[in-house]
Amino acid sequence: MLYPMSPKVVELKRKLESFMDRHIYPNEERFYREAEELGPWKVYPVVEELKPLARAKGLWNLFLPESGHGAGLTNLEYAPLCEVMGRTHLAPEVFNCSAPDTGNMEVLERYGTEKDKERWLKPLLAGEIRSCFAMTEPAVASSDATNIESSIVRDGDHYVINGRKWYTTNATDPRCKICIFMGKTDPDNPDRHKQQSMILVPMDTPGIEVKRPLPVFGFYGVPDRASEVVFTNVRVPRENMLLGEGRGFEIAQGRLGPGRIHHCMRLIGLAERTLEKMCRRVRSRVAFGKPVSEQTVTQERIAEARIMIEQARLLTLNAAYAMDTVGNKVAKAEIAMIKVAVPNMACQIIDWAIQAHGGGGTSNDFGLTQAYATARLLRLADGPDEVHRNQIARFELKKYSNA
Structure with a gap:
């Protein structure tokens, strides 16, 4: 493995996957139902019930890289854990690792006064607000x-x-x-x-x-x-x-770098989950006298999906490594590349999965429409594809400025 997990991360991942199997996946249907019935102005009870369980297991504030309040993980160490949480919309908030709170907590940790930290950071870290x-x-x-x-x-x-x-x-x-x-x-x-x-x-x-x-x-x-x-x-x-007048962009770059990579980590988990759903679906359905899984178009899409996920994961781990070793500012190109590549990868795989599910894929029964909404949203959030592509191109052209 190009980026091997430390024993600490292996153990956290094992605990996280166990918690997901026991508490998160069985409550997904309830979570979506509460979101639909209660609407965006209410607290969803299932989330509040699960948060104390996650905290008791030590699966809390895992995202904080340089703080005594979390697990003390680097971006590279956090990546496989964030991927696991990204497999479902329910998980990130349960572990107090959801946007925009993660980015805001990092801003308060870096730039807030002691008074700010006591009033706002402390209850955010506790998941109380x-x-x-x-x-x-x-x-x-x-x-x-x-x-x-x-x-x-x-x-x-x-x-x-x-x-x-x-x-x-x-x-x-x-x-x-x-x-x-x-x-x-x-x-x-x-x-x-x-x-x-x-x-x-x-x-x-x-x-x-x-x-x-x-x-x-x-x-x-x-x-x-x-x-x-x-x-x-x-x-x-x-x-x-915060920090002083005229320094908003400076804060934004510090905040959005980790935010962008967290989005990409979660999307890789969502793409993995989607590919699993696609494979199970096509193995269980028969069309034109044979399982859909034996249709060559289906096999081609499954193969392409696996290749795309692996490429995206390696690109994201590379960005995480760069952020840890040379800093967010120097790693701007790596962050920009994953912000383009990963949401586009996820959109394509989710689209193929919807096609494989037939008409049912366009309903809310299989979680694919919710997944597509997330992936498509992230081609715009934290900067649209076009902005990041332009930035990548400028970095590349700069290499030849004296040619």
């Missing part, structure tokens, strides 16, 4: 984050915030207590990457209105509690500014 990240806006093409128009204006000992955000994950969750908000503090700065700042905004601050949940391919709450939120003259103390 949830958080959101307000960056994307409906009025501009947010794929270019310098377009973001929301304002953060200094007023004495406070900042006044105005803006309309959407795809703000978790905002409809009643446990969502803190928002990391990105907006402009210096809109006239000639360096467009120093116009933006990030600031902590408690969700009970006057002037915040969670307008509506946003469906992702018709799903509310699963795979994402996407939300539209309006901020009108929201006042927060000066000390809520």
